[in-house]
Amino acid sequence: MENYDVYEYDVLIIGSGGAGLRAAIAAREAGCKVGVVCKSLLGKAHTVMAEGGVAAALANMTNPDGSKEADSWKVHFVDTMKGGAFLNNWRIVEIFAKEAPQRVLELEQYGAVFDRTPEGLIAERPFGGHKYRRLNHVGDRTGLEIIRTLQDKAVGVGINVHMEVTCTRLLKNADRVVGVLGYYRESGRYIVLKAKAVVLATGGWGRMFKYTSNSWEGTGDGLMMAYEAGAELLDMEMIQFHPTGMVWPPGMRGILVTEGVRGEGGVLRNKKGERFMFNPDYMPPLYKGQFADTEEEGARWLEDKQNNRRPPELLPRDVVARAIYREVEAGNGSEHGGVYLDVTHRGAEYIKRKLPSMYEQFHAMGGVDITKEPMEVYPTIHYTMGGIRVEPESCATTVPGLFAAGEVAAGLHGANRLGGNSLSDIIVFGKRAGEAAAAFAASAKQGEIDDTQIEEEQNYLMSPLLSASGENPYTIHQELQENMQKNAMIARTEAGLLEALEKIQELQKRAEHLHVDGDRFFNPGWHAARDIRFMLKTSEVIVRCALERKESRGAQWRLDYREMDNADWGKKNLIASKQEDRVQITAVPLQEMPEELKKLFEEVK
Numbered sequence: 338m339e340n341y342d343v344y345e346y347d348v349l350i351i352g353s354g355g356a357g358l359r360a361a362i363a364a365r366e367a368g369c370k371v372g373v374v375c376k377s378l379l380g381k382a383h384t385v386m387a388e389g390g391v392a393a394a395l396a397n398m399t400n401p402d403g404s405k406e407a408d409s410w411k412v413h414f415v416d417t418m419k420g421g422a423f424l425n426n427w428r429i430v431e432i433f434a435k436e437a438p439q440r441v442l443e444l445e446q447y448g449a450v451f452d453r454t455p456e457g458l459i460a461e462r463p464f465g466g467h468k469y470r471r472l473n474h475v476g477d478r479t480g481l482e483i484i485r486t487l488q489d490k491a492v493g494v495g496i497n498v499h500m501e502v503t504c505t506r507l508l509k510n511a512d513r514v515v516g517v518l519g520y521y522r523e524s525g526r527y528i529v530l531k532a533k534a535v536v537l538a539t540g541g542w543g544r545m546f547k548y549t550s551n552s553w554e555g556t557g558d559g560l561m562m563a564y565e566a567g568a569e570l571l572d573m574e575m576i577q578f579h580p581t582g583m584v585w586p587p588g589m590r591g592i593l594v595t596e597g598v599r600g601e602g603g604v605l606r607n608k609k610g611e612r613f614m615f616n617p618d619y620m621p622p623l624y625k626g627q628f629a630d631t632e633e634e635g636a637r638w639l640e641d642k643q644n645n646r647r648p649p650e651l652l653p654r655d656v657v658a659r660a661i662y663r664e665v666e667a668g669n670g671s672e673h674g675g676v677y678l679d680v681t682h683r684g685a686e687y688i689k690r691k692l693p694s695m696y697e698q699f700h701a702m703g704g705v706d707i708t709k710e711p712m713e714v715y716p717t718i719h720y721t722m723g724g725i726r727v728e729p730e731s732c733a734t735t736v737p738g739l740f741a742a743g744e745v746a747a748g749l750h751g752a753n754r755l756g757g758n759s760l761s762d763i764i765v766f767g768k769r770a771g772e773a774a775a776a777f778a779a780s781a782k783q784g785e786i787d788d789t790q791i792e793e794e795q796n797y798l799m800s801p802l803l804s805a806s807g808e809n810p811y812t813i814h815q816e817l818q819e820n821m822q823k824n825a826m827i828a829r830t831e832a833g834l835l836e837a838l839e840k841i842q843e844l845q846k847r848a849e850h851l852h853v854d855g856d857r858f859f860n861p862g863w864h865a866a867r868d869i870r871f872m873l874k875t876s877e878v879i880v881r882c883a884l885e886r887k888e889s890r891g892a893q894w895r896l897d898y899r900e901m902d903n904a905d906w907g908k909k910n911l912i913a914s915k916q917e918d919r920v921q922i923t924a925v926p927l928q929e930m931p932e933e934l935k936k937l938f939e940e941v942k
């Protein structure tokens with residue numbers, strides 16, 4: 338076994354996005370010694386890339402008659418459950434909808450500078466699936482402001498940060514998690530972070546798909562470390578295909594075009610110029626009658642939101658993504674295989690003020706001036722609704738000492754996430770996870786580290802460098818991406834998923850014999866070798882769960898089971914866990930919603 342650096346904390350947070358930073362603040366404020374470790378630089382996470390806004394029912398927006406929009410936690414609760422096609426954990430949604438406004442106002446107290454209404458309140462914009470204007474925002478750079486604010490606060494309260502460290506294995510003492518092993522990305526030197534409680538806040542895992550809005554960090558490390566340590570995973574088949582990713586130029590394919598464009602009035606057209614979202618075939622029964630039937634009404638909504646219904650471009654993401662897919666399949670696609678998203682009617686000054694990043698993104702990367710011409714867009718892998726199963730109140734996983742919050746955890750979004758609900762998820766449950774981890778640490782002793790676990794992981798990490806020859810991890814990654822894109826993307830079938838599984842198993846065998854040149858010093862190939870094994874296992878779990886769920890619901894669209902099966906599958910979550918070397922998948926009944934919450938669906942209508 339090779340030497341390693343050792344650090345010791347009460348609470349260790351893995352990940353420095355919004356969930357990790359909010360957890361760190363909470364644990365520190367509870368009096369703990371807190372360490373934060375991240376694969377990249379502090380604050381360089383998906384959170385910083387978030388554009389459209391953070392959803393919380395502040396009810397700040399005014400109608401033309403001077404009244405306030407009738408938003409409340411209850412409406413937010415109903416919208417989130419409907420958006421998630423009722424697969425959500427209702428208790429998690431209830432906590433979320435009730436606490437999101439306090440957490441956003443707290444960000445303001447920490448120093449976040451949001452856009453303002455004329456009365457000086459935080460400005461809220463409309464987004465898909467939200468009945469009222471609810472996305473508190475800073476132009477289209479909301480995530481940047483949130484990260485800046487949380488980072489300042491976290492550093493102010495006093496945390497210790499380990500940057501550019503990849504964690505690869507949770508260390509256990511009997512059943513309990515007592516720390517993590519990682520390596521410095523620059524030197525390859527090993528590091529062990531011991532802790533009485535660990536919070537996983539490692540974000541999502543889009544990188545096993547070819548076209549994704551996710552950054553290089555999204556390889557499922559935290560998810561798989563938890564799975565390996567015995568945690569249960571929930572509804573892993575549910576992966577969000579955001580309707581609008583860039584399609585051109587090719588190097589930019591998959592990069593996000595914020596839903597804020599549609600929130601600000603952007604419209605979708607096919608190559609014939611048709612506003613295809615008005616096609617009644619694309620309207621799910623659950624939303625019938627709630628959206629504008631004509632382009633005229635949709636246009637009036639921009640000025641008078643109280644007396645007009647929203648345009649159908651603001652249906653939930655799964656609905657819009659499927660419609661775009663079907664238009665392109667029907668031969669109505671744009672020049673580069675997408676559809677057109679047009680916001681030019683809002684005028685150059687408005688677009689540059691409200692959507693500055695989109696203006697720059699298209700101008701700099703695609704040579705397109707979005708104030709004068711439409712964008713080309715197509716669905717891109719964006720978000721993972723599935724993840725680690727946690728307790729609603731405490732974010733505790735099924736493994737003692739291990740907590741999870743943010744995108745890596747599951748339960749809030751069900752089968753489909755509403756835009757804006759992730760930024761509020763990470764601050765609501767980041768805080769709860771930090772507090773619960775601190776409470777756990779207060780009654781726990783530092784656990785003994787078992788060196789055999791460290792040695793095992795070091796041997797595993799070293800094997801691609803010590804082998805004389807073998808597979809290239811980049812080749813395997815590329816083949817995995819092609820496979821997942823082709824067979825496990827937006828439209829799924831049993832035949833396609835079985836083909837995907839067969840290919841994943843072939844790649845897993847090949848990945849047992851990787852080879853990477855050089856040594857551990859600043860070696861991206863070596864990093865890729867660990868990442869690919871996490872990605873292969875994550876992909877296997879996704880595909881197995883997608884095969885198991887024999888219905889279409891939210892993001893899971895099965896061409897061979899086109900209906901939502903409310904009598905059977907709609908009452909079940911899928912739990913995946915590790916049984917020796919096998920992925921065990923179990924369908925478990927959803928918990929019955931209490932009467933007072935059921936009543937909200939009538940009340941809100």
Ligand SMILES: Cc1cc2nc3c(=O)[nH]c(=O)nc-3n(C[C@H](O)[C@H](O)[C@H](O)COP(=O)(O)OP(=O)(O)OC[C@H]3O[C@@H](n4cnc5c(N)ncnc54)[C@H](O)[C@@H]3O)c2cc1C
Pocket residue numbers: 351352353354355356357374375376377378380381382383384385386387388389390391392479480502503504505538539540541550551552554558559593719720742743744745756757758759760761763
């Ligand atoms: C382009 C884009 C735009 C978005 N816009 C919005 C929006 O407008 N509104 C909204 O609500 N949501 C939006 N989202 C989604 C939202 O940003 C994310 O879901 C959310 O920020 C996730 O936060 P997190 O803290 O859970 O994880 P992240 O912010 O992804 O942070 C993960 C952290 O874990 C670390 N990490 C990962 N693996 C390891 C490892 N092995 N070892 C150590 N550290 C590790 C990373 O380095 C990082 O620090 C957007 C996402 C993208 C990609």
